Amino acid sequence: MKLIGNYTSPFVRKISIILLEKGITFEFVNASPWEADSPVGQFNPLGKVPALIDGDDSWFDSAIIADYLELHNTTPPLLPADRLQALKVRQLALVADGVAEAALLIVREQMRPDAAQSAEQLARQREKILRGLDRLEQAAGAGQGLNGEAITLADIATVCALGYLNFRRVAPGWCASRPQLVRLAEKMLLRDSVARTAPSAT
Template sequence: MKLIGSTTSPFVRKVRVVMAEKKLDYEFVLENVWAAETQIQQTNPLGKVPALVMEDGKTMVDSRVIVEYLDTLTPVGKLIPGLGRERADVKCWEAIADGVLDAAILVRLEKTLRPAEQQSQSWTDRQMGKVDAGLQTLSAQLGDHPYYLGNHMTLADIAVACTVGWLSFRFPEYDWRTPYPNLAKLFEKLSERPSFRDTVPFA
């Protein structure tokens, strides 16, 4: 398999962490979707990463779809419960974490791609409000548990850790650790795992 992505994308990092935890072999192909010479639309018509090129040459897109598929390839390190409420909970927590990223990425694009005189503070505030609300919910759902499903790591924990890790990377001035110490504790714990140490974002 080939994973097409960047070292800065939190969605790509989520997939890379899952592949490491599942002990799956793959080739990591770097792609800058913002470069004029990008070829990403040859594998993803939406022009986004990650994209997973499988052995038969077909491509899978969207990190949530990719990681769900990867979890079926081997029973090693099962990350998504098979059925019922626990499965739905894990996917819901992942969706909230991804939603926080979607909002924060819009803020970054507003500040980096749009001329200063055209930037909208109300738009930025609206998106950061989603970030705050999402983190508040994720913190409340985690509570004082070591992981989202109690005593073992799941995709929910990986998704949340990738989210807050990217916030620290791209928004170092944004203090999420003080109001949400349980998320900080989860992040620091997962950051000690080889899968996270080997995928720390860098530009």
């Protein structure tokens, strides 16, 4: 398998962690979607990373890739066997992805000249992040599907979203009132798959 993406993307990191956790061998192809001659559009018509190439198939959108990898029946399973519980875990993972997506929009907005930046857009995305984090904090406190005994897709998506917030210094005070998420992040960072994939500026 080939994973197409760049090291700073929280969505690419999520898939890297899943592959490492499941012990699936893969080749990482470093490609940025933002460069003019980016090859990413060959693998994902939407021009976004990650994309996963397996034989003749290319898979894209990290949620779909996660579902695809779950079909391989490798351990650990990242979704409960019960379909309703699995849907709940996937929904929590989507909340975490949404937090990361909103943070990414903030980062992109802040790259524009000061006068062109929309205060409304920045505020809107910040609200999504804070509401999303509150939902994740609540779920982590309940320990169902997130922050439970067995690692889930939602745990992985959440640690990637939190890592991206820290890396880009978006919503820097997020941890002050969210002790469950802090504990979850600390616990997840003890895993080799999570520690090895932490984004770095270099």
